[in-house]
Amino acid sequence: MNDNSFYEKVYDVVRLVPHGRVTSYGAIAKYLGAARSSRLVGWAMNVSHGVLPSVPAHRVVNRLGMLSGKAHFGDCDAMEEKLKAEGIVVVNDQVQHFDQVFWDPEKELQII
DNA sequence: TGAATGACTCGAT
DNA sequence: GATCGAGCCATTC
Numbered sequence: 001m002n003d004n005s006f007y008e009k010v011y012d013v014v015r016l017v018p019h020g021r022v023t024s025y026g027a028i029a030k031y032l033g034a035a036r037s038s039r040l041v042g043w044a045m046n047v048s049h050g051v052l053p054s055v056p057a058h059r060v061v062n063r064l065g066m067l068s069g070k071a072h073f074g075d076c077d078a079m080e081e082k083l084k085a086e087g088i089v090v091v092n093d094q095v096q097h098f099d100q101v102f103w104d105p106e107k108e109l110q111i112i
Numbered sequence: 113t114g115a116a117t118g119a120c121t122c123g124a125t
Numbered sequence: 126g127a128t129c130g131a132g133c134c135a136t137t138c
Contacts, residue, residue, distance in 0.1 A: 039119085039135085040136080043119085
């Protein structure tokens with residue numbers, strides 16, 4: 001609800017995701033110290049549609065690299081198209097070379 | 113106030 | 126090895 005909300009933290013991490021990279025809900029949740037709150041991350045993404053600056057929710061996928069949230073993007077192809085536009089290969093709603101494009105905030109940012 | 117929901121994850125069978 | 130179920134947390138009705 002507010003800027004200091006758990007969502008805002010999620011947004012901040014998602015916005016830190018580099019261009020052409022993706023991350024997982026669990027990674028974000030773990031980064032925030034709530035590894036078991038991975039579902040909350042998905043909740044945050046659901047609200048992120050009306051948040052500014054825009055949150056690259058399309059860079060957030062599940063642990064398997066599957067576009068589980070594509071249906072919530074409005075257009076089922078919107079999420080896939082955005083990922084492809086960044087150079088990410090998506091086949092059958094699944095990110096290819098996920099381990100290569102995967103971006104772990106805890107590992108990349110080396111914080112907390 | 114209590115119960116239900118959810119774009120997940122892990123463990124057990 | 127694959128499939129199924131339960132848990133967990135924050136927000137919302």
